Amino acid sequence: MVRESTDIVSIELAGPRGEPLPPWEPGAHIDVQLVTRQQRQYSLCGDPADRSTYRIAVLREEFSRGASMYVHDYLRVGRTVHAGTPRNLFPLLSSERYLLLAAGIGITPILPMARALAERGAHWSLNYAVRDGAQFPFQAELDALGDRVTVNAPDRAGRLDLAQFLAEPRPGTAVYCCGPARFTDAVEEAMAAWPRGGLHLERFEPKIGVTRPNEPFTVRCVRSEVTVDVPAELSMLKALEIAGVAVPGSCLRGVCGSCAVTVLGGEPEHRDSLTSDEHSATMYPCVSRSLTPSLEIDV
Structure with missing residues (x-):
C-alpha cells in the first residue's frame, strides 16, 4: 500500500501463492470484495506486462457507502481480498x-x-x-x-x-x-x-437522467427457455434472479457493466451510464427496463 496523496492510496494485489494473474489491457477494471462483503469496481492502473500484481487506487470518500473508508482505515498489507477477472468496457481503440x-x-x-x-x-x-x-x-x-x-x-x-x-x-x-x-x-x-x-x-457514478415511471413487462430468456414477469417495483436483474436465471451483477447502478445481456427482440429502455447508442442491443438489467411490453434476451 502506497500513500499517493492525502486522500488516495494505491494498493498492489498479488495471488496468495504467487501465481501469474490473468492478463489485462489499459482501461480494464476488477471487482474487489472486501471483508465487509461490499463489492466495488476499481480500474487497474499498474503495468499490464506485470503478471505478478494488479495495482488499484482508492480515494477516501467521507460520504461513500463505506468501502473507501474501510480500505483507508482498516485494510493492511498481508490481508486477503477477493478479486474478479479483469473486464474492459473502456478499451483503447485504434485512432489517428x-x-x-x-x-x-x-x-x-x-x-x-x-x-x-x-x-x-x-x-x-x-x-x-x-x-x-x-x-x-x-x-x-x-x-x-x-x-x-x-x-x-x-x-x-x-x-x-x-x-x-x-x-x-x-x-x-x-x-x-x-x-x-x-x-x-x-x-x-x-x-x-x-x-x-x-x-x-x-x-464512477451513475449519470443522472430523467426516466419514465416504471412499468411492468415480460422477459423471455431464449437459451434458458424461461419467461419472467418483471413488476414495476423490481429491477429486471432482481426478477431474473428470483426466477433462477443466472445473470451476474455487481454495482447494481448501471456503471460496471457486469450484468450485460444481449437483446434479441423488443426495445430496451437504456438507463445505464455506459450506453452511448440508444439503439444498442446490449442492455444492463440492473437499472434498464423495456419500452415494449416484452423483451427477448440471449440468456
Whole structure:
C-alpha cells in the first residue's frame, strides 16, 4: 500500500501463492470484495506486462457507502481480498490521435493508456485536472512521460477551461475521459459539436437522467427457455434472479457493466451510464427496463 496523496492510496494485489494473474489491457477494471462483503469496481492502473500484481487506487470518500473508508482505515498489507477477472468496457481503440482527459481519481484508467501510447509512439496528449499541483497521485510516473502531460492546477498550468479547450472539433482524435461526474458531464457538453463516437467515457457514478415511471413487462430468456414477469417495483436483474436465471451483477447502478445481456427482440429502455447508442442491443438489467411490453434476451 502506497500513500499517493492525502486522500488516495494505491494498493498492489498479488495471488496468495504467487501465481501469474490473468492478463489485462489499459482501461480494464476488477471487482474487489472486501471483508465487509461490499463489492466495488476499481480500474487497474499498474503495468499490464506485470503478471505478478494488479495495482488499484482508492480515494477516501467521507460520504461513500463505506468501502473507501474501510480500505483507508482498516485494510493492511498481508490481508486477503477477493478479486474478479479483469473486464474492459473502456478499451483503447485504434485512432489517428488521442486526447486523454482525467480529473482526480479518474487518472487510474488513463495512466496505463498514456504509457501504452507512449510505448507505441502514438500521437497523444494528456490533460490532468487536480486541485493541488504539488500533491497529486502518480506524480513521478506522470512526470516521466514528459511534456505530453499537462497538469492543470492553479499552481501549475492553470485551470482547464473545458468549454474553450474542446470548442473546436479535432477530426481523427479519440478522446478518453474519466473523472468525477461534474468533470465528465462538462466534457460531454463541451464536445456536443464533435463527430459522434469520438468521446469515450468511464464514469464512477451513475449519470443522472430523467426516466419514465416504471412499468411492468415480460422477459423471455431464449437459451434458458424461461419467461419472467418483471413488476414495476423490481429491477429486471432482481426478477431474473428470483426466477433462477443466472445473470451476474455487481454495482447494481448501471456503471460496471457486469450484468450485460444481449437483446434479441423488443426495445430496451437504456438507463445505464455506459450506453452511448440508444439503439444498442446490449442492455444492463440492473437499472434498464423495456419500452415494449416484452423483451427477448440471449440468456
